[in-house]
Amino acid sequence: MPKLNCQEVQNLLEAFHDNELDGVNSLLVQEHLDGCPDCCRQWRWLCEVEASLQRLNELTPLANPDLRRRILQPTSLQPSAVLAFFERTGE
């Protein structure tokens, strides 16, 4: 199995973190990280970023419950009525 160099690993770190790599590439990245302090440092920085993004997500406010009502009745445009209209007109 060919090994990855530092540049290749650093290009894959985000996908590795997000579990978006296939099994082979995940193993190659993990193997490289285990033996490379420079890439490990980049990995730890990425973990700081990901932790901060996670907190950002948790602190993002929920939608005002009133928004759903307004979306359903912006100008009395009930979704069902609109759907029925488009069904009728064939659009």
Place this chain on the structure above:
Amino acid sequence: MPGKENDAREEAILGCIEALYRTAFRLTGNKAQAEDLVQETYLRTWRSLSQLHNLAGVQPWMFRILRTVFIDQLRRESSRPKLITDVDKILTAPEQLAPPEVSNVKDRRQLDELFDQEIISAIAELPDEERLALLFQAVGGLSYREISEALECPIGTIMSRLHRAKRRLRHRLAAHARNYGIMRTTSREGEQKDAEA
């Protein structure tokens, strides 16, 4: 049966409100603007329902409409400053620093708060397509495949955008931490490799 199908579509579409609103809030940084974005997204959704063929793809489809509405809004705001220069500055920021060891930081919570404030402004300065990909993932909760559907580009392009966006954020946090004097520098060899990264 058509009635039931419509109900299912309606529920699926309305089920996206929360993710759309929260993403719109982080795109605009403003509750009123986020609500406007979402309302416009839904208006366009009702108008283009015939294009929705598969309920399983409803979320990326709605995020695609949100993106269109958002880009249209940006185009209308012709006075919006371009931030390319700032982005270039971020890219060349020094990164020859090691992340803080938890044990080396007296107040981890304070450090997190510093990073969180910095992340918000760094995201605001990302190029629009990178910011969209990042927020669709981090706040919208979309997978790479769903983001690629929403932004209508290959998964490889999404991987590149997320990589570039998060690399900018890494540089930004490193520079910010150094400015606050909470970082230790690494060896010269590490500095060289990081600077080349």
